[in-house]
Amino acid sequence: MLLIRDVTVAFSGVRALDGVSLEARPGRILGLIGPNGSGKSTLLNVIAGAIAPDSGAVTIDGVPVPAGRPDQVAARGVARTFQISRLARRLTVIQNMMVGRRNQPGESLMTLLLRPGVSRRAEAACAQAAYAMLQRLGLAHLANHPAGSLSGGQQKLLSMGMALMSEPRVILLDEPAAGVNPVLVEQQIVFLKAMAGEGRTVLLIEHNMEMIADVCDEVVVLDAGAIIARGTPADVRQDERVMRSYLGEVA
Numbered sequence: 001m002l003l004i005r006d007v008t009v010a011f012s013g014v015r016a017l018d019g020v021s022l023e024a025r026p027g028r029i030l031g032l033i034g035p036n037g038s039g040k041s042t043l044l045n046v047i048a049g050a051i052a053p054d055s056g057a058v059t060i061d062g063v064p065v066p067a068g069r070p071d072q073v074a075a076r077g078v079a080r081t082f083q084i085s086r087l088a089r090r091l092t093v094i095q096n097m098m099v100g101r102r103n104q105p106g107e108s109l110m111t112l113l114l115r116p117g118v119s120r121r122a123e124a125a126c127a128q129a130a131y132a133m134l135q136r137l138g139l140a141h142l143a144n145h146p147a148g149s150l151s152g153g154q155q156k157l158l159s160m161g162m163a164l165m166s167e168p169r170v171i172l173l174d175e176p177a178a179g180v181n182p183v184l185v186e187q188q189i190v191f192l193k194a195m196a197g198e199g200r201t202v203l204l205i206e207h208n209m210e211m212i213a214d215v216c217d218e219v220v221v222l223d224a225g226a227i228i229a230r231g232t233p234a235d236v237r238q239d240e241r242v243m244r245s246y247l248g249e250v251a
């Protein structure tokens, strides 16, 4: 279980997060919503180790994750996607997927030099896993295209696939549906549910309330760095503070 305890982050005196605590469970999709600037991305950055909080802690299965060390947090099984996809645009789709895989035996120079067969087999297995993932994402026909030639929505799907290549226990998604056409959003929804079905913990930041209502088991609402409501999507939709601070904003 992913536990966030009393996390506070200030930027030049401005509190982006103010004593936030929450928990996210394996096999469940937790939605994180709130108006612009409410602290959602900052919270994701704290969990992913990109920002060390001023106070508070993040633990996975009771073990603290190293604050401010994204590489070590990733090694603990936390993967993420970004609001703007981070892809190697000139590499092909499948090459991007293969970069997403961690801890390949072939990555060690000693293995490469002394046991080239092991490296080759690992590479082949990685390519196979990457292709299988692309098939799940409906992107297999684009495997050999440069990632930069994909539409924005396809790039977001690819980013999800890349994040999954490391077999993460926890996956953090920052606005996957933003600017994506409804057909690809549907594909994302199917994929998100499958991730949870595999027992992964999914944390989803999203402004698309239909997607939130469709996929989330629970929703946490942030406003000005603090949690103002939590519950099922239906519960939070009816919460008066949420309607005032957030849903009212987009109504």
Ligand SMILES: Nc1ncnc2c1ncn2[C@@H]1O[C@H](COP(=O)(O)OP(=O)(O)OP(=O)(O)O)[C@@H](O)[C@H]1O
Binding pocket: 011, 012, 014, 015, 016, 034, 035, 036, 037, 038, 039, 040, 041, 042, 043
């Ligand atoms: N690196 C930074 N330096 C200074 N202030 C920051 C930094 N990152 C975030 N902030 C501020 O912290 C607050 C929370 O920002 P954050 O990006 O976490 O909000 P958000 O809910 O993700 O917003 P959005 O929905 O627009 O992505 C905002 O006031 C923002 O201006």
